[in-house]
Amino acid sequence: MAYLLIFAIANGLVSGMAIFLVAAGLTIIFGLLKVLNFAHGAFFMVGAYLSYSILASLAGDPPSLAAYLLAALGSGLALGSIGLVVDKLVLSRLRGVDEAYMLVATFALLMAVSGIVTLIWGRTYYSVQAPESLAGAVEIGSFVIPTFSLFIVGVGLAIFVTLDLVMQRSWMGKILQSVASDPWMIRLLGFKVTAIFAIAVFVAFFLAGVAGGLLVSNQSVSPQLGDSYLMRAFIAVIIGGLGRIRGAFAASLLLGLLESLSAVVIPNLPGLSIYVAMILILIAQPHGLAAGRAAPDEEIRSENTLRTDSVGRTTAIGGILFAILMATPLWAGQGVLFVVGIAITQALLALSWNLLFGTAGVVAFGHAAYYAIGAYGVGYLIRDVPDIGFIPSLFGVTIIGAIFAALVGRLLIGRTSGIYFAIATLAICQVCYIVIGYIPALGRDDGLASIPRPVLNLIVTRLDLTSSSAYFWFMTIVAAIVVGLLWCFTAGKYGRILRSIRQDSKRASFSGVDVRRHERLAFILSGAVATVAGGLSAPWTQIVTPEIANVAHTTAPVLSALLGGAGSFWGPVVGAGAFSAIAYATRSFAGLSELLTGGILLVIVLLLPTGLLGLSRSNRIIGPKGRALKPACAQ
């Protein structure tokens, strides 16, 4: 055991250094451009593929050390150049907008880049042998330390020291930090801010390419490579304190150690430790290890407040939508009906998310956890404990979801905020995702299959919902009731208080509003609605798998709300419908779904930053001069 613990500590440093190689570019992008680049992992992956192609076509097998390093350098230069194009087309348009919009746009970019990688390199995995001089091991007594591990530690340290020296000690670093802090002043002093931004982008993408090249023989190269590193690099950047190189370095090593040690100390719970650690760190140090407890000055406040329409207009839109949905089983085929049913649950989930974002200004990324509680809870009860009945099951599970939301709200709201709060909720969702996979009663990763559709016992009669049409109508009616209640909430007294908190929480507090209590209340309501959405979905899909709580699904309500327009009550509904329509329309383009969905989403987010409903209400999200949100540096 002692041998394994010592080895785990040594290997944790190696693993942490590999995480830092990816995190370095990510933290530079945020530190200087204030853009959280979800696509960074995809560009790291492109770097690895480029390096693989260079080595496969130009070098021997195994390659020489010089060829290996040159290939990494070549990947870095290529990625740096790609980065300038990406910045021009995408990133420069995101500076100063809500964190949520940044994440949506860069998430779309991630999908599009992943799709392009699959088109170019296919779906095969590749393996690159390390140079012969790095392929061996150093043996110290009974300890075996792979030479390649020492190489990773060496290059990681070299990159960290270089970046730290440049940023802290050099003239260039000080200029870069000044631009990040006050671009207006720097421009006034005669510096070319645009060129300085371009240098920062080039360096960040160069680092992604170099990291891909240096780590190409550390593991296999596959279309999943970017995802594997992205989440850990993201966590390192967050708990290290956004934009702080030293913080990212320390956090990367910490994560590496945690992962490695947990494989020895708690081998039966793989994958859980880093998310639990992240939650605990953010509770103790709400803005990252390097930031202390004070909120950073640069916290971005959303300007995208939910407006409430008149009762007549809302009722008219809701009525038309309800009528269309109720008529759907009369004309739609089985496939279309199923997709529309899924869209209803996704629309409810997106509405629940937008209750927080659009009304209270709180960005959360963990709503899939409540959806999963609903789906698993109802699925389990109606399949394995049918005597309870469907309606009591749905009610009971909704209360559990609300209690869970209350606990999470109690734990996080007031302690942490902004993107740190969002990522903490994402970590909680990941914990749920992993824990579900541990529970045999929930079918572990196989999920709950063969969930029956219910027959309601209404004392005087029985309502058979086993057919698709009957359950669809039931689901539509329940969804309509929930949507109506949500609208009453957002348009009523509580909604107005939440909007005042969103506009200016300090002024609201001075006016006597208990800010935290109201934010927590909104969080509970939002969690309960997400739970209902999940609860309704279980008998509809008739199978529930852990994927409903993973990262892809937890971004779905965010994407739907922003695609449709978070400034409008009906925006999330339109977004969820649009997503379902895109997915259904592209079903025949098998294998191209990532590229098509990512591309379409990116175009919409960039052209219509106020969402699809922003087309008709272009003044919904406006900047200081009546234009759509512009980069902060341009203001």
Added chain:
Amino acid sequence: MTPIARRTLIKASAALVATAAAPRVFAQAANTPLRIGVLMPLSGPGSYYGKEMRFGAELAVKHINAAGGVNGQPIEIVIRDDKGVANDAVTYTRELAGSGVSLLVGGLFTTTALGPMGILKDVNAVLITTGAISDAINHQNYSPNCFRLTDNNYIAMRGLARIAVERYSKITKWGAVMTDVEASHDAFKKFTLGLKQFSPSDKQPTIIDPILTRFGDTDFRTQIAALMASPAEGIFLNQPGEGGASFFQQARPFALSRKIGAIMEIGSELALPTTLKKNTPPNFWTHSHWYYGAYLDNPMGKQLYDDHFAATGDKIASSFIETPYAAIRIYAQAVAKTGKSDTASVIDAMRGATFDTPKGPVTFRKEDNQKIGDTTAIRVDPSDDERGFAITDYVKYPNKDLIEPPSPGQAIKL
């Protein structure tokens, strides 16, 4: 003309019209393709296998149509990308069934099989699964509308255990490296059961706790060190996808292959050696749905292998091309036999029946629709040629020697 006479005339006219139109309708039916839906992961982590499946499915259509179709009717496949996700598989099952495509091929993974299985009766469709290995498919979650064309965990794992005992009798301490998923735990349970059953009573194996990993892991060195420190002499491996390749890539400096005398693998088949090339560990046995080399004396198997070679220039064919190929050929034989393509007739034609496939005759067990035929495993070792690995041995057992008793709706009693 009396009313009766008028009605008679109308009936007679209708009959005449119908009679005149009949040959045209019949001709249309003959020319209207028999559509078969194929669900496979063409994006996401499972897409590596989806690519192979698509090749096999399209080749089956080409072969059947070149031979005149099914009773003169051409075959057409409708492909959907289920992304390896249960909800997508359910969506497309409903969509295809709703548009009249009720003969389905799919279920590469357990979840993408279990999802559609729950609704097959509801949408009046039939599914032949092409990769899902969970025992639940023909036990706890049995559906009369679902037919499994591959081995289940019980058969495949006991097959591998039998090889382990027969070929590596000196190895008595068995460990495992596997992703922490239900399928892995279930497979390891059946593997160790097999080891105990096939080992002589005076030489029972020592089973060591498995070393667990997760999908998406990129660093396995701590797990490798734990394996090196354990007494294991042979391992069961279920680390499919890119993780398996990373594991062996990182294991090289530890000289893992000097310690571990045999690796019994399920899940990745040739994907792992194809990626690892010369780094492929020796004595690497993997369960295979179809090893082409064992069936070159079978005309259908040889045709599939030859056409794959002609199209790709690759002398090694993945077994994942065979399962959708065989499934479509089975549908064609079932429809040809009955002359009907509705769900009930096709199910009746398949239940308990035997069909020709590239791996010889295959029977669907009457009680639970489980395939009865051969189970195969191949041994792969590193080689000095350009490919970096070679298939050096294989085993072909009739799976009726390994299969469990049928108990549809009930879990296997161990």
